[in-house]
Amino acid sequence: MSTVLPTAVAELPAAAAATAPSPQALQLEHARALYAQTPATLAGNLVGVLLVVFFFGGVADPLRLFGWVGVMALLWCVRLGHFLRFRRHPDADDATLLAWRSSWRTLALLLGACWGVAAWLFWGLGTPSHQVALLLIIYSYCVGSVQLLAGQPRVFAAFLCLVLLPTVARVASDFGHPFHLELALIICVLFGAVWLMGHTYRSALAQAIDLKLRTDQLAAQLRVEKAAAEEARRAAEAASRAKTQFFAAASHDLRQPLHAMGLFAETLRHRCSDPDVASLVNSINESVDALEGLFGELLDITRIDTGGVELKPEAVRLRDVFARLRLHFEPAAFEKGLALGFRGEAHVVQADPVVVERILRNLVSNAIRYTEDGGVLVSCRQRGDRLLLQVWDSGIGIAEASLPRIFDEFYQVNSHRPLEPHQRKGLGLGLAIVKRLADLMDAPLTVRSRVGHGTVFSLEVPPGRIEAPPAEPLSASPKMPLGLSLQGRLIVVVEDEPPVREGLTVLLKAWGADVLDFDTVGAVEGWLRGAGLPRPDLLIVDYRLPEARTGLEALALIRARWPDQRLPAILITGSSLSGHENEAEAHDFHLLIKPVLPNKLRAMIGFKLNERAGRK
Structure with a gap:
């Protein structure tokens, strides 16, 4: 999915460019553009009529003036009704929308004819200033209609002819005006200018509509691809959750016989004094222990990969964490003759307690596994405004060439000395889990090591604060003798x-x-x-x-x-x-x-x- 989807998305623009919008789609988009511009057109018509009334109210015959105004008002109201109908039915089907566009064209041509008639009704009345005002009003109306009608060449040509040709004819026929022919010629030149403006705007509008339609096509295809990608993501997450649940269930069922095996093996040790049998029991216990470690590592890495680890930072007393670590690892350290120490338990860190403990468990487990003499120390100390959690050991150490890769999955360090069987356990996931959990906490993790001298892992975490009184100091739990007796219990x-x-x-x-x-x-x-x-x-x-x-x-x-x-x-x-x-x-x-x-x-x-x- 991760390979196919980006390729498909990358090919979408080319596919969209190859598919030109249909003529009907262009017409529908143009119809919507007409209605989007109708409010501005209605406002321009209203202003033009009011200016005519203002200039010619005192010089024109009232019947002629208000008769013209009445016709204009009727057409204006009908166009307003057209616009309101479109607003009430924005999801009208294609056939209805195209039918509305036809009636809208008819109204636009009727309004243009009324403005052409205005030149015959009001030219020659009043002073030359009135004549100039009339020509400016008519011409401004034509210019204002460019955006509205330029996208329809035939309608726009008819509109200009209905508005300007009667005006040219009226001015040219006014023989009483000394410059009537010159004015008529100027109006013709302006007619050509308006036509050129309309042609330019029509090209720009066509490109804009074409681009919008292609963009809509691309957006639709992207939505389809996004839906497919989302569905694939949900399927992948469901599969990942199912895998985790299956693995957890399988792990639970597999742990049961392993648990019973270890118990029976230990019972066999007590019932048989044969050294060979005791050796076999030790081997069984080591195998069970190794399998337990594998299950834990695989489950941890699966939980992290599937987002199953949700951080819940809080103030954590290290004395409580150290007490659990001591309880868990002291028997293993005791059996190997190692000293397991803890320092800095009075500190409080601000972190997820489960994640912090899991990191320390992995590090301490590794330290005990690869240490034969000396001991392991878990410590915490202040470093600036942060706390430094460290796990020290006096084990076999890690070669400098191997340090950059120790946090990789399935990587196990090649030691220069032969490893004991218990040191070869695992899949090489322990430190990978530690690194991922540290990154999840946004806590820097570093390591220093010398071959033959030991290793120290350091984790920086923010300090926390707990108002409650501190608990009792951490005391060493008594080492239980291997010959524990439960007589009478x-x-x-x-x-x-x-x-x-x-x-x-x-x-x-x-x-x-x-x-x-x-x-x-x-x-x-x-x-x-x-x-x-x-x-x-x-x-x-x-x-x-x-x-x-x-x-x-x-x-x-x-x-x-x-x-x-x-x-x-x-x-x-x-x-x-x-x-x-x-x-x-x-x-x-x-x-x-x-x-x-x-x-x-x-x-x-x-x-x-x-x-x-x-x-x-």
Whole structure:
């Protein structure tokens, strides 16, 4: 479409030039021009009649004068009626409009004849000044009619003959005037001048009408092309939305078995002490983690390309963003023996909180992936009237030759050293997503790196302001030991997918927990109707449940049974396009996106139970 449409539009002027307007179209356009000029013509006629009355009211016979004025007034009123009829019916059909033009011509010729008769009625009366005034009035009327009649050569010639020939004849026959022949000759010369003026104006009018008609044709063709382009655009947008929705739905369905696979694999690790089996479990978990990253990257790039990311800037406390980042990435950093630090959490930025967090998540994820020793630092500091968000790492670094291309789609840096399997994951979309989101925010993004020493990404954002008192200082969440024990803890699981529910239940029991599992909100309601129920320590619910119900309903029902204490909850979903962040804040739960690796789930459970202990 993008190639064909401009070509078609470019060819429209040539096509319009090759199609000349039809004779009928020219006649119709000329008829409309006549009626458009009628008010000025009527005003000129009225002024001319009033001047005749003014000059000859005291010297002409009243019967002759007012008889002529009466005929002129009758014709003038009929022409006014013609004009008003046209105004009342602007959408008259072509045949009606051409018929009106014929009657309009007749009235114009009758008015011209009346002015020719005026020369015979009033010439010779009064002083020479009266005669000069009469000739000037008649001649001015002829000149004023050029614009109105020049487009119709025959009518214009007849009109001039009806006005000027009687005048020439009357002046030439006045033998009592010493210069009657000279005056007659001058009037003939003026007759020729008026005719020449009419010919020139007729050519200009014909060109203007022709140009207008061709312009209308071109505009009509452009409207057709625009409608076609608009329809194509809507179809493309619909296809793009359908693609995004399909991909999101497919992603959700594909994440379910991956999630179950990771849970079963971790359970297998606990049940078998064979080192080879443990190695296989690690490989399975790495593959699941890689697939999760691919799904996230593809969905993000699709949302940005289809305009699905709508910015909603607001004042954002970085301590809240950093707390979520710490919770999400600390297990991964801990497993690799890296220090994950945060500085400048007291700052407040003015930006879309979801987009800022998504940018930082991608950068921190990359930093941890490509760092083997040292650590990763997320910081914010003042730079002039802006804030500088930075992600530092002590990783393998990026060669200077590769820096200009790292934000390209599907580009992955060729390192001079062999990469570990976990470093080769991905499609090369993470930094492309970061760049697009930064451009969407109009926030400059830069990178500096040294091979073997590390990399720093910098994002400039405007500062924000929050009047509310600051929250408690960000404290490091405790590192959960990999051997987490849930002995004596009661966890309620609400999950409709049998493999996922079974895998999660088996894994939690392997960690020592007591588990109550349900597959629908209705099953939860049935359980809650019982008496003497034990109070759960943690709720783990899926977002999308059968019968068009959600995990939020299950949370609300269970928490309502024990209103004295806000039960900690983890909500798990297979869709990353739903924007559950606001719901998480409103309903006090933490969100995990499927597939959830056991180590992430273990760290989240430890955090939530520790959080509850703190509340007690």
